[in-house]
Amino acid sequence: MITVELAKLFRRPRTYVITGLLCALPFIVAVFLATTRVPPPPGQGGAFLSAVLSNGALYPAAAMALVMPVFLPVSVAVLAGDAVAGEATAGTLRYLLVRPVGRTRLLVAKLVSLVVFVLFAIVAVLVTAYVTGLALFGSEPSAGVALPADVTSLSGVTITPAGLALRMAGTVAYIVISMLSVAAIALFLSTVTDSGLGAAMGALAVLVTSQVLATLDAAAAVRPYLPTRYWLAWIDFFRDPVLWRDIERGAGIQLVYLGALLLAAWAAFVTRDVAN
Amino acid sequence: MTTKRTEERIGPEEQAEARIKAPKQQRSKAAKEQSSKGAGAKEHSATDRAGRKGPSGEKGKSEPREHSLIVTRGLTKRYGRITAVDGVGLEVREGDRYGLLGPNGSGKTTLVRMLLGLVFATRGEIEVLGRPVPSRVREVLPQIGAMVEGPGAYGHLSGRTNLKLFDAAGPGGGRRDRMRRVDAALERVGLAGVDRRPVRAYSLGMRQRLGLAGALLRKPRLLVLDEPTNGLDPRGIREVRDLLTELNAEGTTVLLSSHLLGEINAFCTRVGVMDRGRLVLQDDLAGLRRPTGRVLVSTPAPERAVALLDGRVETRDGTTIGVRHADAAALNSELVAAGIPVTEITVERRSLEQVVLDVTSTSSDRVDA
Numbered sequence: 001m002i003t004v005e006l007a008k009l010f011r012r013p014r015t016y017v018i019t020g021l022l023c024a025l026p027f028i029v030a031v032f033l034a035t036t037r038v039p040p041p042p043g044q045g046g047a048f049l050s051a052v053l054s055n056g057a058l059y060p061a062a063a064m065a066l067v068m069p070v071f072l073p074v075s076v077a078v079l080a081g082d083a084v085a086g087e088a089t090a091g092t093l094r095y096l097l098v099r100p101v102g103r104t105r106l107l108v109a110k111l112v113s114l115v116v117f118v119l120f121a122i123v124a125v126l127v128t129a130y131v132t133g134l135a136l137f138g139s140e141p142s143a144g145v146a147l148p149a150d151v152t153s154l155s156g157v158t159i160t161p162a163g164l165a166l167r168m169a170g171t172v173a174y175i176v177i178s179m180l181s182v183a184a185i186a187l188f189l190s191t192v193t194d195s196g197l198g199a200a201m202g203a204l205a206v207l208v209t210s211q212v213l214a215t216l217d218a219a220a221a222v223r224p225y226l227p228t229r230y231w232l233a234w235i236d237f238f239r240d241p242v243l244w245r246d247i248e249r250g251a252g253i254q255l256v257y258l259g260a261l262l263l264a265a266w267a268a269f270v271t272r273d274v275a276n
Numbered sequence: 277m278t279t280k281r282t283e284e285r286i287g288p289e290e291q292a293e294a295r296i297k298a299p300k301q302q303r304s305k306a307a308k309e310q311s312s313k314g315a316g317a318k319e320h321s322a323t324d325r326a327g328r329k330g331p332s333g334e335k336g337k338s339e340p341r342e343h344s345l346i347v348t349r350g351l352t353k354r355y356g357r358i359t360a361v362d363g364v365g366l367e368v369r370e371g372d373r374y375g376l377l378g379p380n381g382s383g384k385t386t387l388v389r390m391l392l393g394l395v396f397a398t399r400g401e402i403e404v405l406g407r408p409v410p411s412r413v414r415e416v417l418p419q420i421g422a423m424v425e426g427p428g429a430y431g432h433l434s435g436r437t438n439l440k441l442f443d444a445a446g447p448g449g450g451r452r453d454r455m456r457r458v459d460a461a462l463e464r465v466g467l468a469g470v471d472r473r474p475v476r477a478y479s480l481g482m483r484q485r486l487g488l489a490g491a492l493l494r495k496p497r498l499l500v501l502d503e504p505t506n507g508l509d510p511r512g513i514r515e516v517r518d519l520l521t522e523l524n525a526e527g528t529t530v531l532l533s534s535h536l537l538g539e540i541n542a543f544c545t546r547v548g549v550m551d552r553g554r555l556v557l558q559d560d561l562a563g564l565r566r567p568t569g570r571v572l573v574s575t576p577a578p579e580r581a582v583a584l585l586d587g588r589v590e591t592r593d594g595t596t597i598g599v600r601h602a603d604a605a606a607l608n609s610e611l612v613a614a615g616i617p618v619t620e621i622t623v624e625r626r627s628l629e630q631v632v633l634d635v636t637s638t639s640s641d642r643v644d645a
Contacts, residue, residue, distance in 0.1 A: 001445055001446075003444065004441050004444050004445045007441060007444075008430070008441065011432075011433060011437075012432065013432065090428055090429070090430060090431070091425075091426060091427065091428025091429075092428040092429065092430060093428075094389075094392075094394050094424050094425075094428065095422075095424075095428050095442065095490060096442075096445055096446075097392075097393070097394060098392050098393075098394065098417055098420070098422045098424070099417070099442065099445050099446035100393075100413070100414045100417035100418065100446055100447075101445050101446055102414065271396070273389075273394070273395040273396060274389070274394040274395065275386065275389055275394065275395050
């Protein structure tokens with residue numbers, strides 16, 4: 001069933017359209033930056049954006065900071081929201097279940113295919129951003145990569161390209177976990193409604209609410225438990241030394257949300273009447 | 277029927293045996309019905325016996341449910357305050373061509389979905405191929421081909437790719453044979469020449485055929501088809517009926533649900549009628565369509581015929597009169613002897629339509645003030 005889900009994912013034009021759009025955003029930003037060479041003022045604009053002007057090798061990290069807060073979660077919510085509800089609307093859900101494919105198995109296959117999509121999209125963004133960065137901003141000599149001053153507490157610290165790759169890998173892992181909890185919200189809603197759009201909308205409503213509350217001082221009491229509170233904690237991978245506190249907390253919260261929502265999705269799906 | 281007995285019966289040998297036996301029984305049953313045609317009043321009892329003699333009857337076993345593929349008891353489904361299915365006791369026997377008849381909204385689809393484990397019953401028991409549903413439905417689903425409320429396919433993929441994915445999604449069958457299975461199923465439903473066009477470009481009839489191909493992919497022992505001829509033209513409907521007849525002769529039991537009387541009448545040997553969630557009637561078609569005891573005579577001289585037969589004429593419709601008479605042949609000679617020309621003479625039978633109208637209430641989609 002997992003191979004079937006993957007075949008469906010990669011045979012579907014929308015997978016490539018969404019990934020293409022995700023890759024296009026950092027590319028467009030890079031073109032503007034490269035032509036004007038106007039860096040965003042410190043503390044504003046995307047993270048790393050002023051640093052990439054001097055070193056294109058950091059652009060993948062900048063690209064992540066660009067797609068992470070809005071674009072990537074939206075695409076994950078759309079795909080995950082459609083996962084079960086889309087099958088129900090197309091009338092294929094009942095045929096899969098009668099085939100028979102166990103409900104738990106179907107849900108697991110959907111989740112695996114979402115993980116693969118997130119990885120695929122992130123890798124695509126990283127690769128295009130790396131190529132764009134090197135082509136438009138050039139690279140520093142191979143001596144090492146200077147960590148950008150606007151995120152590192154110690155400016156001018158350099159790390160080896162291998163070190164950079166390792167930190168990027170950590171970043172990817174962290175983002176995948178964060179996106180999976182988005183997927184879990186949408187997947188849960190997808191099992192209780194037959195409207196993929198509704199499920200995606202519901203998941204986005206949760207995220208937007210969380211983002212708003214995260215900046216609201218009056219909501220400080222709940223802030224540590226908001227799903228989006230630590231979303232940008234991966235930037236700490238680019239500090240020297242790596243600041244683990246927020247990363248650990250963020251990953252912990254995401255895993256709790258992920259577990260609870262997947263359990264809810266499973267419970268909702270195995271007891272549900274498929275009667276659309 | 278105890279669960280244990282049924283389970284014993286479902287072993288591979290018995291299955292194979294059942295498959296081989298079913299067509300023979302079907303033929304002998306058909307032959308009996310054939311031979312009893314036109315035999316006048318005795319016909320009813322003869323047909324009834326033949327009709328009621330299920331596959332188990334021929335084996336000399338007294339338990340009539342021995343070869344039941346689907347049995348439900350007191351099956352009820354409520355959605356909130358609406359009762360969609362109400363205390364249904366369905367019984368489909370091996371080799372049956374069972375027609376589930378009922379207007380839209382009478383609960384047919386919900387019933388079919390419960391049989392397949394898609395919808396969970398509020399109350400009651402279901403046993404399909406000897407296994408309780410939904411708890412062990414996955415053990416029997418591989419032997420069931422189903423089409424429920426219209427075909428479902430991924431619109432952006434071709435019909436062939438759809439079938440391949442569908443085949444790969446479930447258990448059983450090797451990757452190597454997949455192409456052959458898919459091609460064989462497409463061939464059977466008349467889509468052998470289908471090209472790489474995506475399904476969204478298919479006509480409704482083509483989609484319907486594709487759905488049927490999906491149901492046939494695994495050479496099922498039981499076919500459950502909900503409105504399979506929806507969207508097909510008259511020729512397509514005929515083709516599907518011929519295909520189902522062929523499959524049934526090969527031993528496949530068919531449960532067909534439809535709101536079209538003609539479709540059930542033309543194909544089925546056994547009928548269940550649903551009305552507002554209840555199964556109001558379940559019987560062999562031959563038994564339902566028993567003679568009314570009248571003989572219909574068409575004659576250019578109806579007045580003379582009425583005069584001759586006096587009080588025995590019960591109905592009159594233009595030149596056709598309905599005569600209470602036990603023997604059509606005797607009536608014919610009587611009329612001819614009196615010099616009354618007869619253009620047509622036939623034993624009147626209850627029509628399925630009349631049967632259905634008798635047992636159902638008002639049309640379910642009618643909304644009166």
